[in-house]
Amino acid sequence: MQKYFRMKIQNYILLLVITLFSTHCSAQQKEGKAGAETDAKAQTAGGDTIVIINKAGFISKVWDYETNAEEWKYLGDKPCIIDFYADWCGPCRMVDPILKELAKEYSGKVVFYKINTDKERELAMAFGISSIPTYFFIPVDDKPQFSRGAMPKESFEKVIKEFLLK
16 A cells, blocks of 8 residues: 555656646746847847847848858948857956947947857857857958957957958
8 A cells, every 4th residue: 555655646746847847848938939039129238239139130130141151241231240159158258348348439330249159059050159259250341250269459459440440
């Protein structure tokens, strides 16, 4: 009889765990969909002029690599810098204030985008982002260049002046 009750209790516990897990997963999926919709609207980061984008934002604002994979065609009318980052990344957090300063200084001349590689894994994989931070520097009428690793403000300014705004 004890064996029977023990099995019953184990079955109830298992059922409870499965129910809690499925509820948790369902809530996470809904949260993920809501987050993707928010990112697609390209909110600004903390009121600054750095625009957070997702894959859909990248395709509509930077380059539609799914439709036009053979030829690079920048869709923007101003040069841009794209910061591939993650919230947990120390060097990314260290460079973030520099990018915010530059976004204010070059407002109207250079567009600054951020792409969270944890949320946009497919996009990061599509461009071979294997370490963060990685920066894409995209002039209006030329091919993009990229740089891996944290950079000082002077290096960003040099790229902006000599490559993006030449």
